[in-house]
Amino acid sequence: MAPVSLTSASVAMAAALFPPLPRPAPGHVGGTAQHPEVAAGGCPRLGARGGRGRAAEAPVLPVPVLLLSPELASRLTQTEFFLNIMGEIKVSPDYNWFRSTVPLKKIIVDDDDSKVWSLYDAGPRSIRCPLIFLPPVSGTADVFFQQILALTGWGYRVIALQYPVYWDHLEFCDGFRKLLDHLQLDKVHLFGASLGGFLAQKFAEYTHKSPRVQSLILCNAFSDTSIFNQTWTANSFWLMPAFMLKKIVLGNFASGPLDPEMADGIDFMVDRLESLGQSELASRLTLNCQNSYVEPHKIRDIPVTIMDVFDQSALSTEAKEEMYKLYPNARRAHLKTGGNFPYLCRSAEVNLYIQIHLLQFHGTRYAAIDPSMVSAEELEVQKISLHSSNEHEEQ
Structure with missing residues (x-):
């Protein structure tokens, strides 16, 4: 039953x-x-x-x-x-303010009209290299509402996505490329959570000959789907009823005593999970478990920040260590607590790490922030840093 x-x-x-x-x-x-x-x-x-x-x-x-x-x-x-x-969270003033001020857009870029991208696009439209958020299996575009409110208030352009039904990674990457073309975005910064982080890496790999990804922030992400030991069932998710798929996803949620913010975050994600249909869940679980891995040599020149937590999450210690080995030069943003959804329950820390990551692009054509929001002193420091970095690479 x-x-x-x-x-x-x-x-x-x-x-x-x-x-x-x-x-x-x-x-x-x-x-x-x-x-x-x-x-x-x-x-x-x-x-x-x-x-x-x-x-x-x-x-x-x-x-x-x-x-x-x-x-x-x-x-x-x-x-x-x-x-x-x-x-x-769902009845909080912040969430209600977000829903009342940031419109949800729906865009079709594929020949199949049933494949609809849903997105929130906030911040100055003059920015041509925004930060794009990709949600986990259980998430929708609005799970990043706290990042959207904070970052746009500081002058950043932010886009949070909810992807349509795609059944393999190549199909997703092709659809995402068409979406960027539709939005007239040549390059973007990607923040991916869990499955979103894996898809962000696969898209960077997919476009490595003609790069579309300027940088990556990988939150509780993985690089190889085999860690879930579900590759043999990946092609059968489309047959399962919605309640069984939801049970699979809920099995990875934290249980036991939690602090109030983490409990609220889980409640909100369960609510978002309830809003997803059978085909959406089945396709996401298929992408999450379909046999695939990231080829690091294709994306080694992309600046990466790896964000993870020290407390309980769906990722094993081995999976985290594999990410560190894959990106030895990546910046590491560790959170003491936060579980599977730190962007909801530890939003202030996550937002700070995002700003630190994007700071390296201030004063360049790949800045995700309105130049008028950056002080002249900060720009000067950034130019010196970039000059020193270029000299180091030449040596």
Whole structure:
């Protein structure tokens, strides 16, 4: 039997019980006031959908609200009910501001009209070498909303993508090249998370004779699909029902006690996973597990930053070490914690590492930032650095 979505059922009941809610006030992102009964009982909050645990740094209402005693449930405010059911990121002021100000565009570049690219394009259009985000298997374009809000505020042009259904890496690379042609972008910087990181490497490899990738930021990425031990089932994902595919993906999500930000990140990713159809999930899992590996000699001249975490994630230590060997000259951006989705739960650190990576291109034609947002002193320092780097290469 397919697992029933607690969220969809609960929200449907909530809609019947309560009238529409006003938008949460600014500063209401981190949770709601505690009821004395709950605070006294010390009940830790669970993750919104999958029962993911939180560290009990501040006891709040457990998610299965409908299982509470009638007396306690009757004391829930409407906002608390929805925050616990829907997950705090989805109803946060930042996310609502993002959805209301950055339009979602849909573009078709293939002969097949069913292959639709969805993207958010924010920042100055005069920038011809923007930063493009590629999501993981479970992600949609809006999982990078915190990067879009922060980076565009600093003057960067940022594009977050959601790819259509492609069944092999060559087909994806060809479609992505057509999309860049449509957007009139000769070169781009790519930030890829997990599967997105692998596809970013494959695209750089695919275009190595006529380079389209200026640099790579690889977040929890891998270079060889064999690490998942699923190459023998890759060609059968298209036959599986959606609930089975979702179960496969959820098996890689962290479980056990988590801090509030990581629990919220997982809740949000589960919600995004629920929004994907069977063909989308099947194609992404096929790309994730289809027998393939990156050929490093084709992309060795591309500046790379490898971003990973020290705590639990879907990648093994061996997979991380393989990435270090593949890119010995890459910059390393280590996060103490962050799990599978540091761009959601450790966004400030991720945004800082992104800025540090892009700093090397300031003052060049490959800058992803509006020149007016860069100080003259910074440009001068960058020119000296570039000059020293060129002299070192000539020697």
